[in-house]
Amino acid sequence: MSRPIVATIHQNALRHNLQRVRQMAPESKVWAVVKANGYGHGLRIATEALSLADGFALLNIEDAIQLREEGCRKPILLLEGVFSPDDYMQCAVYQFTPVIHSALQLAWLADSFLPRQIPVYLKLNTGMNRLGFAPENVDSVLGHLRTLRHVKDITLMTHFANADVDRGADSALALFDVLTGESHLPRSLANSAAIFAVPQSHGDWVRPGIMLYGASPFADRSAASLDLKPAMTLASEIIATQYLMPGDSVGYGSTFVADRPTRIGVVACGYADGYPRHAPTGTPVIVDGQRVPLLGRVSMDMLAVHLGSAPDAGIGSSVELWGKQLPIDEVASVAGTIAYELLCALAPRVPVIVD
Numbered sequence: 166m167s168r169p170i171v172a173t174i175h176q177n178a179l180r181h182n183l184q185r186v187r188q189m190a191p192e193s194k195v196w197a198v199v200k201a202n203g204y205g206h207g208l209r210i211a212t213e214a215l216s217l218a219d220g221f222a223l224l225n226i227e228d229a230i231q232l233r234e235e236g237c238r239k240p241i242l243l244l245e246g247v248f249s250p251d252d253y254m255q256c257a258v259y260q261f262t263p264v265i266h267s268a269l270q271l272a273w274l275a276d277s278f279l280p281r282q283i284p285v286y287l288k289l290n291t292g293m294n295r296l297g298f299a300p301e302n303v304d305s306v307l308g309h310l311r312t313l314r315h316v317k318d319i320t321l322m323t324h325f326a327n328a329d330v331d332r333g334a335d336s337a338l339a340l341f342d343v344l345t346g347e348s349h350l351p352r353s354l355a356n357s358a359a360i361f362a363v364p365q366s367h368g369d370w371v372r373p374g375i376m377l378y379g380a381s382p383f384a385d386r387s388a389a390s391l392d393l394k395p396a397m398t399l400a401s402e403i404i405a406t407q408y409l410m411p412g413d414s415v416g417y418g419s420t421f422v423a424d425r426p427t428r429i430g431v432v433a434c435g436y437a438d439g440y441p442r443h444a445p446t447g448t449p450v451i452v453d454g455q456r457v458p459l460l461g462r463v464s465m466d467m468l469a470v471h472l473g474s475a476p477d478a479g480i481g482s483s484v485e486l487w488g489k490q491l492p493i494d495e496v497a498s499v500a501g502t503i504a505y506e507l508l509c510a511l512a513p514r515v516p517v518i519v520d
C-alpha cells in the first residue's frame with residue numbers, strides 16, 4: 166500500500182463556490198482564475214468543475230494551449246500577457262486574450278503580423294505598482310491600441326492592492342473611474358475580496374480566485390461565514406505512536422518537551438508534502454474527527470500530534486490537515502501565512518483524487 170497522504174478535490178464545492186460568485190456579482194461575467202495549477206487543485210480538475218465559468222484566467226501560455234487542446238472553447242485570459250513577441254502568434258492562433266501591461270508588450274503587438282484579430286486587456290496601474298500603465302499614459306496608450314488592426318476588443322482592467330480591508334479599494338476605484346469613464350469600454354477589476362466587499366467594482370468581468378477554492382479572501386471573516394465550501398481536503402494517517410515521559414521531546418530541535426506522560430501520534434505528512442514548516446506547536450490537526458494540537462517541529466515527511474483528546478487513536482487513524490473539518494484559513498493563520506500559499510504549495514508527490 167502506498168503512503169497514506171492524499172489530497173481530495175471536492176468538485177461540488179468548486180461548483181458551489183462559482184455559484185456564490187454568480188450570486189454576489191449577478192451582472193458580471195466570470196473569469197475563473199486557475200493560475201498556479203488551479204491554486205494547487207489541478208488545472209484539469211479545476212476547469213472541469215468550473216465549466217460554467219465564462220472564461221479561464223491563468224499565466225502560462227503552455228497551460229492555455231493545453232486547455233485548448235483538451236477542447237476548451239471559452240475565452241482564456243493571460244493575466245501577465247506575453248513574455249516574448251512570438252507569443253502573440255499563439256494568441257491569434259488559439260484566440261487567447263493577453264493582458265497588455267507595459268510599453269514593451271504594446272510595441273511587440275504593434276510590430277506583429279497576425280493572421281487573426283485578438284481581444285486584449287489593457288492593464289492600468291491604480292496603486293498596486295506591479296504591472297500596468299501609469300495614469301498619465303492611459304490616453305495615449307489607448308489611442309495607440311485603437312489604431313492596431315489586429316486588435317478586436319479592448320477591455321480595461323486593474324487589480325486592487327487592498328480590496329480585503331475596509332474601504333481599501335476606494336482610491337484605486339475612483340482613479341480607475343476617472344481614467345476610463347469616457348472610453349465606454351468593458352471593465353474588469355474585482356478579485357475575490359472585491360466581489361464580496363466592493364460591489365461598485367464588479368464591472369463587466371470579475372476575476373475570482375481564492376473564493377472558488379473555498380478559502381476566505383479576508384483575514385477576519387471565515388470562509389463558512391461567506392458560504393464558501395472547502396474544495397481541498399488534505400488527509401493522511403497516523404503511522405506510529407509514542408509515549409513520552411516528562412522531559413522527553415519529539416522531533417528536530419526538541420522544541421516540544423513533555424511535562425507529563427503524553428501519548429503522541431506521528432502523522433505521514435511533512436513540509437515536502439506542502440504542509441508549512443512554520444506551523445508551531447498548537448496548530449490544530451484533526452485525528453479521528455477530534456481536534457488535537459501539533460507538537461514540535463514539522464519535518465520533511467512527518468509531524469507529531471498530541472493524542473490526549475483522542476485516546477482511541479492509533480496506527481491507521483485518520484488525520485485531516487485541512488479541509489472539510491478544519492478550515493485551511495485557520496491552519497494558515499496559526500502558521501503565519503495565508504490559504505493561498507498553502508493551497509499552491511501542495512507538493513507534486515501528494516496523490517490527488519476527485520470526489
Ligand SMILES: *Cc1c(COP(=O)(O)O)cnc(C)c1O
Nearest residue numbers: 198244324356357372373374375
Ligand atoms: C490572482 C489574480 C486574481 C484572483 O485573486 P483572488 O484574490 O485569488 O481572488 C485576480 N486578478 C488578477 C490579476 C490576479 O493575478
